[in-house]
Amino acid sequence: MDAQPTTPSDAPDASPTTPSPPPDAPSRDDELGPPLVELHGVNKHFGDLHVLRDIDLTVRRGEVLVVIGPSGSGKSTLCRAINRLETIDTGTIAIDGQPLPEEGKELARLRADVGMVFQSFNLFAHKTILDNVTLGPVKVRRTRSAEAKKEALALLDRVGIGNQADKMPAQLSGGQQQRVAIARALAMHPKVMLFDEPTSALDPEMINEVLDVMVALAKEGMTMIVVTHEMGFARKAAHRVVFMADGQIVEEAPPEEFFTNPKSHRAQDFLSKILTH
């Protein structure tokens, strides 16, 4: 992350919670760069279950893509396939023009360029918050430890956890842990960030502190693929919403259009179920 946060905050500890501009901010495709993540004809089975069916998807540099859909629709699997935490049966996945390597060092190198944020945070439980963030840069990027520490503290400040650097993950709340997880991914200077239901395991009052960080990141131009049910986030930050059901991409549209005027029956049905409460 070389770019400065677009939300100027003078208070040292403030998380990027400054009021967001109206939801029209992104949404113009012409700001987006060349294709960064490309999936072609991706299929995957779990036994008899066909979890990904002929997925074709291109995400451009700087694009924020929200993937939405009922549980079991394959959206998490899709997200995890992009850094090969799930293997695929057929099709190709390329990142920055480079096809995903099978295994070994090549794959590890590619994963270092793809940030991942998990539903269950997955902070390294035996390491301090600071060590969680510096581990990747020091062990993978071979950054000098002092330099990595300095940057990690800056990142932790940015997500509002600066004063907790020496604590262990279990001492932090879920929202705090997830913000650390975002800082840990950002410390690798990823080309693209994957979010696999980042707020689904959080208590309601902690969801916003994580979403605020994600919105700020989106506004800085980070390429993001976000599996989430947070309509607010999609409206505020996404360029495009992809709706999945039964392993297929059923519909894709800009968020405003998708939420107000879904075309497919499946999407209408899904939205009516989650929007009525």
Added chain:
Amino acid sequence: MGDYLSQFLRLFESYDVLGAFWVNIQLTFWAAILALVVGTVLALMRISPIPSLQWAGATYVTLFRNTPLTIIMVFLTLGVWGQLKIQLADDFPSNFFRFAVLGLAVYHAAFVCEAIRSGVNTVPIGQAEAARAIGLSFLPAARIVILPQAFRGSVAPLGNVLIALIKNSTVAAAAGVATETSSLMKTMIEFDSDVIIAIFLTFAIGYVILVIPVGLATTALSRRLAVKR
């Protein structure tokens, strides 16, 4: 009562009981270190993504866990030393001592491997995924993220292996280590068969004194080291 006391005194005066226990402690010490190293490598093989390594690790464990220790010991001395003429040291006592350590280590390594694997199972899969996601390949991920947590989760089962190892060190007699406790006990029974209960109690209590602190320490340690999640 005084009668028994004099019997114990007689035994301790005529024989080097503490020296014999010291030999078992040394056997245990070296075998434990070797078994820990071999067992860790085996556990790494079994959790590795490479099928042939998984197979080799699993085969080792199946083979050595299911072979009686006495047979391993006798094979090492009569087979490896006697038949194949492989020597681990020039003088007889050191040679047999080393064979005994080797036998104890290869046998208990199988149990260490399984204890560590049970510890690996206490580490949530998400920890490995997070490690891979930041670009660590298998070995660094295992070394930095998985094993440190797995060891903390396997302190108690490793303690059980150590306790078994302490007691099994008496099987070194089968490998020709003549100075350890069970050999000494045999000698004592041969020459002082009138005080056989005192002889038995000497060694029983000796091992209880050795083993109880290990059990207490590993239980306390496993609580203290447990990873908070």
